[in-house]
Amino acid sequence: MGADTINHFIEYLTWDEVARRIAADSPAILPIGAAAKQHGFHLPLNADRVQAEWFAARLAERIDALIWPTVTYGYYPAFVDYAGSASLSCATFEAVIHEIAAGILGSGCRALFVLDTGISTLAPAERALSRLDGNAVCHLRLYHGPRYGRAAEALREQSHGSHADEIETSLMLAIAPDLVDMARAEASPALTHEVSGRLTPTDPRSPNYSRSGSYGDPTLATRAKGEVLLAALLEDLHEQAQVFLGDHDAAGRGVSS
Template sequence: MTTPARPRSGFRLADLTWIEAADLIGDGLPVALPIGAAARAHGPHLPLGTDRLVVEAVAERLLARMPLLVAPSIGLGYHPAFMDYPGSQHLEATTFEALVVELIEGYLRHGAERILLLNNGISTEAPLRLAAQTILQRHGIRIASADLPRLHDDAASDDERDTSLLLAIAPALVRMDRLGETGDLATDDEPALRVLRQPLRLTPEERPGGLLNRSGAMADASAATAEKGERLLADMVEAIAADLRQLWPDL
């Protein structure tokens, strides 16, 4: 009797029945958790759900080329810097960390042994590292993490990067008439610190403890193009896939 071949592509868990999910988890397929804000300001030209749209696009491309189980996205996270912009939502770091730990433990309880965190955020990195450490201490399982903002050309601003990615993924959602608006960041009274770091709070109006940023964008994104976005997506997916195959050669 021959052993069934491992599938070459993956699946979205939300599309499966629980019986199908049990079989695939039992076959050892890694579970990928996309994490990206579904409600965070990105300036006047990008939707609040930009981070979620990007991480889900990366997850879709990964499952098309390797056997992964892609879990439903986590659309809320630790994003304190943007809370003054209407529509933005945020969880305290401890709440976000606990949420991720509980979700991972649910998949472990069902038999998963390999977990990948696809994180499209910067402020979420530290809580996710703590969550991964908690899983290691409790269960002896090492969580794999990919931080998407780290996987791009440092010469481009985050705003140009996000705009290029959205132009490639969902161009109809980019408000092209507002593309050239910059962050208008008021830093005249801020010292130019080279080593020390402080928490950042951006505000659309003058508010105590905040840095005035009327648009919510940090830089001019007018150089963004769909072609740049496609290259970014391809590079991110290739880098993550290469590392996953080195970490888990059976993929």
Template sequence: MKGVWLEDLTWPEAKEWFDRGAVVVLPIGAASKEHGHHLPLCTDYLLARAMAERLAAVLPVVVAPILPFGYYPAFRHYPGSQHLSPETFSALLKDLLGGFIDQGVRNLAVLNTGVSTEPLVNVQLRELYETTGVRIAGAHISNLGRAADVLFEQKLGGHGDEHETAMIMAIDPARLRAEKAVPDYGNMIEAPKTVFYLPAVFSGEAGAGIDFSQTGVRGDPTLATREKGEEALDAITADLVDGLRALFPDAVSISS
């Protein structure tokens, strides 16, 4: 592995990496958020860890400890789902990233596995650039690995679906309750397609309209295969590697 996990270093070793100008990557992945009846609450955390490990296998980056909490309002009512207010999540990001900047890190990137977290991450990166002059790069899972989209067959995806299930099959199949996976599109297929953004929640209440989801899933996890998951992870890794090489060419060429 060319990169390292920050948590495995001593502080003098961390300083050596920082002083060499290594890119520090902060992954965001919920450690406890509902993903239906078949995927564990730690699905996002597993995805964040796998993506970061694959990235560090190729590039000499320093991977910070995964941020296991975030702004996940659509799932807050499910038992076990942990959710931060937008103010708390933004403040946490500001403190963590600002701490690295205070320690002399100038090459920083965020790897975000959430969707509702996207706008808050982008705003905080913009604000930190305004106040510190450090331009932090942000990668969101919604934009990653799109080259593998042709493999997926579900009518509609979004959460605990064919895509996420396939990646967990590739990462840690023992965590999967495959016999509990069922198609669940809720009422989203009938929802009007417009240019407007509409906030949404997931709800098991039959009268919830387009928010309805019987299982907390949106998509068809029964179509997932390990092979699709491997292809998706490979596509995500390629996007991340290409992106960091383009943005930080000198930093990612340093010797570990």
């Protein structure tokens, strides 16, 4: 991480420098990314955190934002049968996000982007943020942008997947290849039908059985796919942020459409 990137993370700054940046109207970014959540045999438990901080850093460079420490514990009930995986209750996670976000806005930040890498975290985070000033908070759902959706659809070869799969592993190969052990990548069994709920490493009869913890086929991942996906994701994030900041500034000036 270079010096220019580090200067966006408040944990590396002094409090008075943070105060000066807030007074100069720097927006805030709060990443949500698990650091204790299984990602198959081939990815580390902090894969979500790695992705969240990578995207937060690149977005911060584009909009000159301050990045608050990543929320590394969250609501991840689907993975708790795998060693090292932790999940808060839904209510606790919602309360944590609300209190942190309220504190950031209370410090004087004009705008807050909550950058969410999860799936199960989306609904409770949305509820938490809905109780705050909607003109000051933007919930960035990392994988919901149109460019990313088109890129993923064009590149995807796996029949199913959503976790430590072809897509996520491709992203990690582009972001942090040293953390990926492709020799240990293992596809989850082919689905006869999809059932929501907890993955299991021990019950082969379950439709959610996955010995490795992957859900999809990470063996199909490549760094080239990841680079295309990263470019699409960054453009989606930047566009969402620019639109939100433009609307936020217009609202502050009392401009109506």
